[in-house]
Amino acid sequence: MITHRPRRNRKSQVIRDLVQENTLSVNDFIFPLFLIEGKNKKTEVGSMPGICRLSPDLMLKEIEACMKLGIKTFDIFPSLDDRYKDKKATESTNKKGLYLRTIAEIKKKLPEAVIMTDIAMDPYSSDGHDGLVKNGEIVNDETLKILGRMAVAQAECGADILGPSDMMDGRVGYIRAALDEAGFTNVSIMSYTAKYASGFYGPFRDALDSAPRFGDKKTYQMNPANSKEALLEAQLDFAEGADFLMVKPAMSYLDIIRLLNDHFELPIAAYNVSGEYAMVKAAAAKGWIDGDKVRDEVLLSMKRAGASVILSYFAKEWALAHNK
Ligand code: PBG
DSSP states (O other): OOSOOGGGGGSSHHHHHHTOOOOOOGGGEEEEEEEOSSSSOEEEOTTSTTOEEEOHHHHHHHHHHHHHTTOOEEEEEEOOOGGGOBTTOGGGGOTTSHHHHHHHHHHHHOTTSEEEEEEOSGGGBTTOOSSEEETTEEEHHHHHHHHHHHHHHHHHTTOSEEEEOSOOTTHHHHHHHHHHHTTOTTOEEEEEEEEBOOGGGHHHHHHHTOOOSSSOSTTTSBOTTOSHHHHHHHHHHHHHTOSEEEEESOGGGHHHHHHHHHHOSSOEEEEEOHHHHHHHHHHHHTTSSOHHHHHHHHHHHHHHHTOSEEEETTHHHHHHHHTO
16 A cells, blocks of 8 residues: 555646745846947847847836836846956946946836846956956955945945945955945845856856956856855855845755755845856757746746745746746
């Protein structure tokens, strides 16, 4: 006799729905968007089918359209012309520059949209690194000053959540102090807590033309072989006042999402990065997998691992497919 027959709980769609443990909702998503200068301009990222760099006017329209689908949070990344890049990422605090001007405009016209920003030097750096380069080295403490100024400038433009993505030591505490001192005690920090030195960022760097001009990012981003280091980073970010802990990439790091979720009383975010999106799209285009099915499975696996927030280029597509 067989006492337990787990198949009984799979015998019909209704029973399967009854016992389902995890579900995705449109509320879980943050949609990353790429910003370019110009008017009525839209250029597709070659390695990310369906994802376009948008000029400010079209980005406003895109945000409005997504909000109608129920997506309310957007993470905006700027793609800048080389002439705006220098060693010190000066453009990152220019209020008249593309990024800050557009964030202020979005918050003015669509105040109910939650805007997340990126804090790192790479989109503005002539070295293409997230930190300040001195004699070929990425220097930590001098970078913090630049990040602090960037954070306050973004908060002044109305950003709701700041995303330090640079992996410098001490940056969450430094940014928190700078924000509080400037009166921005309500601005949140979603720390890129465990950000690995990953091959999965390739399409993103194509989108922004932000690849490092020399070397790699291994002296600041984490070694994919390590998980204890993720716990250490999380302890520091927790102690320094982060509001969310992010794991990036997501698909190959579901164990890290689980680890942080088990150990920290903060919401965990998963960044389903550009290369993960590209892989699904490429295989689907070849007819090798069912893209819609794999998309939903990949996103659900992040939820099951313990993420309560998912940053994904699939956000709009998911919302359209599931109609809320
Ligand atoms: C850079 C940054 C990167 C991503 C987000 N912020 C790339 C990098 O570290 O080189 C990657 C996102 C993606 O691949 O979707 N500060």
